[in-house]
Amino acid sequence: MIDLKLLREEPDAVRRSQLSRGEDPALVDALLSADTARRAAISAADSLRAEQKTASKSVGKASPEERPALLARAKDLAEQVKAAEADQAAAEAAFTAAHLALSNVIIDGVPAGGEDDYAVLEVVGEPPALADPKDHLELGESLGLIDMQRGAKVSGSRFYFLTGRGALLQLGLLQLALRVAVENGFIPMIPPVLVRPEVMSGTGFLGAHADEVYRLEADDLYLVGTSEVPLAGYHSGEILDLADGPLRYAGWSSCFRREAGSYGKDTRGIIRVHQFDKVEGFVYCRPEEAEDEHQRLLGWQREMLAQIEVPYRVIDVAAGDLGSSAARKYDCEAWVPTQATYRELTSTSNCTTFQARRLATRYRDANGKPQTAATLNGTLGTTRWLVSILENHQQPDGSVRVPAALVPFVGTEILQPAG
Numbered sequence: 001m002i003d004l005k006l007l008r009e010e011p012d013a014v015r016r017s018q019l020s021r022g023e024d025p026a027l028v029d030a031l032l033s034a035d036t037a038r039r040a041a042i043s044a045a046d047s048l049r050a051e052q053k054t055a056s057k058s059v060g061k062a063s064p065e066e067r068p069a070l071l072a073r074a075k076d077l078a079e080q081v082k083a084a085e086a087d088q089a090a091a092e093a094a095f096t097a098a099h100l101a102l103s104n105v106i107i108d109g110v111p112a113g114g115e116d117d118y119a120v121l122e123v124v125g126e127p128p129a130l131a132d133p134k135d136h137l138e139l140g141e142s143l144g145l146i147d148m149q150r151g152a153k154v155s156g157s158r159f160y161f162l163t164g165r166g167a168l169l170q171l172g173l174l175q176l177a178l179r180v181a182v183e184n185g186f187i188p189m190i191p192p193v194l195v196r197p198e199v200m201s202g203t204g205f206l207g208a209h210a211d212e213v214y215r216l217e218a219d220d221l222y223l224v225g226t227s228e229v230p231l232a233g234y235h236s237g238e239i240l241d242l243a244d245g246p247l248r249y250a251g252w253s254s255c256f257r258r259e260a261g262s263y264g265k266d267t268r269g270i271i272r273v274h275q276f277d278k279v280e281g282f283v284y285c286r287p288e289e290a291e292d293e294h295q296r297l298l299g300w301q302r303e304m305l306a307q308i309e310v311p312y313r314v315i316d317v318a319a320g321d322l323g324s325s326a327a328r329k330y331d332c333e334a335w336v337p338t339q340a341t342y343r344e345l346t347s348t349s350n351c352t353t354f355q356a357r358r359l360a361t362r363y364r365d366a367n368g369k370p371q372t373a374a375t376l377n378g379t380l381g382t383t384r385w386l387v388s389i390l391e392n393h394q395q396p397d398g399s400v401r402v403p404a405a406l407v408p409f410v411g412t413e414i415l416q417p418a419g
Helices: 004-009 011-021 026-061 067-101 136-142 148-155 165-183 197-202 228-234 287-308 354-359 385-392 404-410
Strands: 119-124 187-189 214-216 221-223 247-256 275-285 312-316 328-336 341-350 362-364 370-372 374-382
Touching: 004 011, 004 026, 011 026, 026 067, 136 385, 165 187, 165 247, 165 275, 165 287, 165 374, 165 385, 165 404, 197 221, 197 228, 197 354, 228 247, 228 275, 228 354, 228 374, 275 287, 287 312, 287 328, 287 341, 287 374, 287 385, 287 404, 312 341, 328 385, 341 385, 354 374
Parallel strands: 187 247
Antiparallel strands: 119 312, 214 221, 247 275, 275 374, 312 328, 328 341, 341 374, 362 370
16 A cells, blocks of 8 residues: 555655556545545544533433433434444445555656566676577476476476476575575575465555466465565564664565466466466565665675576566556566577565555654554576576587586586486
8 A cells, every 4th residue: 555645745746656657547536535535434423422422421410301302312423423433434445445446656767658668777698699599498308307298287288397407406596596595684484375365465466467366265365476475474463673674584485376368478388387486585674775675685686697697687667567566676687599588587676665554564663653664575586597597508419507506406517418
């Protein structure tokens, strides 16, 4: 949820954010109206309750002659209070719905527009000179690393087995990510991957992209698409101690996405799949620390990409492609030789106070007063990285060089074709 103080004091800033996202600015006015109506309903109900209390007290002090009229008045006021409380509940519900409908307010400087309107901030490394590159699936199958056919037999399309050194490659990548995280002050976590509706909603994943989420209707639980979700819920309803700086967690989990609407797009291989593993960094901090913490998360992602030795670029994602919770997002996109383009490997989002306000996560300021915390998240390693590793490090003979940082986990410097 956005900050109501900002809404009331700078509604034009919220309208500009909506326009930059390509979303309806009229939602701002709807929330302002709902806020006014809610406050009026609360005031009316409070006033009637006070009047009813006074009337009730007067009945006890009244003479026998005065008492019937006062009792009738008290009864009438009780009916009015009941009606006013119903109006208040309706106004509160309308206000909450209007509040939830607004996306986070973007940070100044975020490019306006949609998916193709990003700004390139930096390009790192040179794409390899490959005469006739093989794609990651052809390489993965010939090297005995990926088995899509049996994945589909067991679970359906877009499922797969990582086999042999393919499994070791992923496990090594995620262990490396966790090591980098711990060295930089993150607490390692293995969270649950099933969460309650209020946690999924609190992180903003049940809005426009709710069709991406798997739901277990019999249990009213959701499978997470990222450990950002359970880590955001970890401190819900709590007041944190941030006196010594941000709290940083690194969650290792399996992730699940329906990939609804993406049929025909990246259906080959493991770029868009229904299940994958990931190490996700998640940070709680004071709002004034969030932008610096965002740069730190991007720095740790750069460190990981340097470890796997792939060329990449950093983009400032446009407002319309942020998702509802993020106020700014940076993606690191690695070069994919067979597609001759850059594809996303990492995202890091500054969600400011949007998620924490929904989940009632606060901290105490210097005066001891509770304030809403800020949250951030960022990928530190995931299954999709195998695509870039295999394609960028392939050799003319069909083998693949293992990045030096992963050799201890995989057990070899070169992945050779099977047989």
